[in-house]
Amino acid sequence: MSHDIAVIGGGPAGLSAAINARVRNKTVLVVGNDYRESPLYRAERVDNYLGMPGLTGAQLLDAYQRHAEDMGVEFRHGRVLNIMPMEHTCYLSIGTDMEEAGAVILATGVSRGKKFPGEAEFLGRGVSYCATCDGMLYRDKQVVVVGLAPDAAEEANFLQGLGCRVTYVSGKAPEGLDPAIAYVRATKLEIVGEASVTALRAGDEEIPCQCVFLLRHAIPPTDLLPALELENGYIRVDREMRTNLPGVFAAGDCTGLPLQLSKAAGEGLIAGQKAAEYLDGL
Ligand SMILES: Cc1cc2nc3c(=O)[nH]c(=O)nc-3n(C[C@H](O)[C@H](O)[C@H](O)COP(=O)(O)OP(=O)(O)OC[C@H]3O[C@@H](n4cnc5c(N)ncnc54)[C@H](O)[C@@H]3O)c2cc1C
DSSP states (O other): OEEEEEEEOOSHHHHHHHHHHHHTTOOEEEEESOGGGSGGGGOSOBOOSTTOTTBOHHHHHHHHHHHHHHTTOEEEESOEEEEEEETTEEEEEETTEEEEEEEEEEOOOOOOSOOOTTHHHHBTTTEESOHHHHGGGGTTSEEEEEEESTTHHHHHHHHHHHTOEEEEEESSOOSSOOTTSEEEEOSOEEEEESSSEEEEEETTEEEEOSEEEEEESOOOHHHHOTTOOEETTEEOOOTTOBOSSTTEEEOGGGGOSOOOHHHHHHHHHHHHHHHHHHHHTO
């Protein structure tokens, strides 16, 4: 389906961008995870947000979400895996689905954690970031799900239901995992193989498998858009929150320090307004 603006990430920057684009009468789709899974949701107290000291992270995020819903922002749960900017239209892949938008605002926060050894080397040759996209390829085969996001157990159950033989690896035992799925507790991981993946080394164990599904909360923006320019590890933007790619804007923690709420909300406002102006000028 086509939207004026797609926002990747439903945190403070993404929702600020979304409501400010709605004020300019643009249709807006926000793609992101359940906002209650944000680490900020568990913050006991936020004291430096102007005029509203002492709120919990949950109170703030609940209010942001209500505000955006009341303004007619559309939401879609999921991880954007890839963005293809074409002339005047950006195509977003979300699992096996596609969405289209005239402009994109990246509000993906910071992706914590480095890539695992072997991850980049075997991407597409037995390393996958999407269970719904690639699960069918591994029916009747051994796969490992590395649970780095709260919905990873659900995805592992989905793969098991498809007929994959699943092992689940994470630092902490997940809730809701199908009891038929073997669980291995480990955080030190290495993906090994030859032409394609043959095993995951998890701590002292080597788990033979044909695919490793790495299910994270966030995907680094340069994996979404390889032509995106960075500066000091963050997305390079100008004062209008424009990236180096036409029709692609960015806001919030993903553009750099300070990693703070007020900056995220302020940049989101500019990105929402400028993306709307960009569309009006086409
Ligand atoms: C515990 C805690 C306490 C904090 N306390 C304070 C405080 O007191 N004061 C303060 O100013 N700041 C505080 N912060 C920092 C503040 O939370 C951040 O600066 C702010 O949330 C940044 O907003 P954002 O929208 O840029 O990114 P985020 O809030 O990180 O939101 C980004 C969202 O994008 C999603 N996403 C990423 N990639 C994709 C993808 N490919 N597809 C779909 N979705 C994607 C992520 O899952 C995430 O939900 C705190 C942070 C934490 C964790």
